[in-house]
Amino acid sequence: MATxxxxxxxxxxxxxxxxxxxxxxxxxxxxxLAALADAGLTMKDVGVLAAGNLMxxxxxxGQQLQKQIGQTGIPVYNVANACATxxxxxxxxxxxxxxxxxxxxxxxxxEKLSGAGLLTGAAxxxxxxxxxxxxxxxxxxxxDGRVGTETMPGVFAxxxxxYGHKYGGTSFELFAxxxxxxxxxxxxxxKAAYTKRMSLDEIMNDVMIxxxxxxxMCSANCDGAAAAVVVSDSVLKTLxxxxxxxxxxxxxxxxxxxxxQESCQILPDVNTLTRNxxxxxxxxxxxxxxxxxxVELHDCFATAELVHYDNLGLCEPGGAVDFFESGASWRxxxxxxxVSGGLESKGHPIAATxxxxxxxxxxxxxxxxxxRQIEGAKVGLAHVxxxxxxxxxxxxxxxAA
Amino acid sequence: xxxxxxxxxQVPLVDYxxxxxxxxxxxxxxxxxxxxxxxxxxxxxxxxxxxxxxAPVATEGEVRAFTIVSMAAPGIPVPFVAALVDCDGTSxxxxxxxxxxxxxxxxxxxxxxxxxxxxxxxxxxxxAIGFGFEPREES
Numbered sequence: 001m002a003t004x005x006x007x008x009x010x011x012x013x014x015x016x017x018x019x020x021x022x023x024x025x026x027x028x029x030x031x032x033l034a035a036l037a038d039a040g041l042t043m044k045d046v047g048v049l050a051a052g053n054l055m056x057x058x059x060x061x062g063q064q065l066q067k068q069i070g071q072t073g074i075p076v077y078n079v080a081n082a083c084a085t086x087x088x089x090x091x092x093x094x095x096x097x098x099x100x101x102x103x104x105x106x107x108x109x110x111e112k113l114s115g116a117g118l119l120t121g122a123a124x125x126x127x128x129x130x131x132x133x134x135x136x137x138x139x140x141x142x143x144d145g146r147v148g149t150e151t152m153p154g155v156f157a158x159x160x161x162x163y164g165h166k167y168g169g170t171s172f173e174l175f176a177x178x179x180x181x182x183x184x185x186x187x188x189x190x191k192a193a194y195t196k197r198m199s200l201d202e203i204m205n206d207v208m209i210x211x212x213x214x215x216x217m218c219s220a221n222c223d224g225a226a227a228a229v230v231v232s233d234s235v236l237k238t239l240x241x242x243x244x245x246x247x248x249x250x251x252x253x254x255x256x257x258x259x260x261q262e263s264c265q266i267l268p269d270v271n272t273l274t275r276n277x278x279x280x281x282x283x284x285x286x287x288x289x290x291x292x293x294x295v296e297l298h299d300c301f302a303t304a305e306l307v308h309y310d311n312l313g314l315c316e317p318g319g320a321v322d323f324f325e326s327g328a329s330w331r332x333x334x335x336x337x338x339v340s341g342g343l344e345s346k347g348h349p350i351a352a353t354x355x356x357x358x359x360x361x362x363x364x365x366x367x368x369x370x371x372r373q374i375e376g377a378k379v380g381l382a383h384v385x386x387x388x389x390x391x392x393x394x395x396x397x398x399x400a401a
Numbered sequence: 402x403x404x405x406x407x408x409x410x411q412v413p414l415v416d417y418x419x420x421x422x423x424x425x426x427x428x429x430x431x432x433x434x435x436x437x438x439x440x441x442x443x444x445x446x447x448x449x450x451x452x453x454x455x456a457p458v459a460t461e462g463e464v465r466a467f468t469i470v471s472m473a474a475p476g477i478p479v480p481f482v483a484a485l486v487d488c489d490g491t492s493x494x495x496x497x498x499x500x501x502x503x504x505x506x507x508x509x510x511x512x513x514x515x516x517x518x519x520x521x522x523x524x525x526x527x528x529a530i531g532f533g534f535e536p537r538e539e540s
Contacts, residue, residue, distance in 0.1 A: 118472055129524040131412050136440035138416025140529050141520060145477035146414065147531070148494040149470045154483055157468035162485065165465050165509040172504065211469035211504060260447040263492030265438060267466060267485045 010039025016224035016347035031225035043070030047102020050092035052085035086354025087392025110225035111349035160303025169321035186341025188372035193347030217302035219343035226355035251285035274311035296357035414531035430456035459489035498533030
């Protein structure tokens with residue numbers, strides 16, 4: 001009996017890092033062709049393509065990709081949703097399949113970000129000769145640095161500090177130890193951009209970017225792509241036993257935006273929309289945080305990982321510090337978090353991230369994760385946040401076949 | 402408005418900063434739900450109503466979050482302290498000023514008050530005045 005479940009049939013991520021000899025189309029092609037091969041399909045089978053490349057969002061990455069690997073005339077959705085772009089592409093493909101518009105959907109995200117440096121609003125604009133109010137705040141000159149900060153490390157530093165103010169227990173060292181965990185995890189991931197274990201001292205004494213985030217506590221700018229092929233339940237049942245065995249069930253696919261909260265236009269609120277997404281995802285999947293064998297969450301900065309333990313319900317409200325202190329989020333712990341190394345070491349090629357974290361979870365659910373395999377993993381959760389804001393949460397389950 | 406005048410004038414950095422003897426911030430408050438905003442509004446993000454009234458914001462507050470920015474876009478002097486200040490229930494974004502930018506002097510929950518800071522002078526001699534929050538003496 002077919003259901004309206006959607007499955008991941010094929011998925012791939014490129015190695016993250018510096019790809020000096022490859023452009024975005026090369027990387028997107030590599031990820032897409034490998035995901036199709038993993039699914040046992042070709043471009044001719046695909047009924048919809050959703051594609052994202054945030055730093056060049058107007059360029060039509062989907063059609064550019066088709067021109068290299070297969071112009072089949074199918075609808076293309078070029079999507080942009082900040083750091084949630086990859087998850088948005090995947091969800092777009094899932095919705096098309098769920099709506100019955102096609103049998104197979106394809107999602108791809110790619111970014112060329114090596115050497116991009118600090119991601120911020122912009123360099124200060126050239127000032128005129130005379131002060132003249134401009135923009136929605138009637139500002140006579142640029143506000144970044146004069147009225148708070150627009151840098152990502154600074155914004156997410158405040159997100160972690162606000163949690164510390166509310167519940168206590170945080171410190172520079174605590175945030176650095178979260179980063180220490182993810183860098184330790186990365187040593188087992190050959191696809192990570194950085195695979196060097198770092199001591200707490202090294203992390204705390206590295207270049208300060210925005211207190212309490214030092215450089216290794218920030219997501220690593222790098223190049224990379226990831227792609228996934230999704231299929232309906234009814235079509236999956238017509239495929240080979242091997243395809244059915246390796247297929248991963250999308251038990252929940254949720255995208256939220258930030259609902260209004262008192263301070264959300266002062267400091268972006270990355271909490272409420274994540275809590276909402278997680279609650280919806282657990283309800284749709286009929287599962288809870290205790291069922292999760294691993295979690296890939298959006299550690300764009302070490303300060304962000306802490307708040308998402310709480311937002312995703314991995315601990316009691318206010319209990320994120322105790323949760324981390326218990327060792328729960330280490331790979332040997334109760335709920336391993338970011339066993340890939342996370343964005344801090346695996347890297348964060350923006351539009352690829354929201355599919356690459358799904359790849360990581362699928363890799364474990366299929367039992368194919370090699371040295372870093374979480375033994376017996378049956379259920380995993382992948383989470384991304386795009387500032388602005390968008391949140392994607394996917395819950396994935398191992399096939400029973 | 403003061404063509405040819407040699408008299409030095411002051412303008413606020415942002416239109417929600419009121420200068421004068423009693424410098425303070427003024428929010429746009431939704432007349433339906435009370436949500437407060439600092440930018441030009443099309444409607445209320447909380448309830449979608451379209452009427453707003455000016456609401457003076459308390460000049461004293463408490464630091465709810467901060468970061469010490471050591472790396473910023475070209476042209477921005479660092480380090481500086483960016484903060485989220487809770488001014489009697491209204492959240493305000495601003496820098497912490499008149500305090501050394503280090504974690505020994507800047508703390509969560511610190512009591513602060515609004516302070517004006519000079520931004521610069523343009524070619525006509527007009528001075529732009531911005532704002533920040535400085536430590537308040539504990540009583």
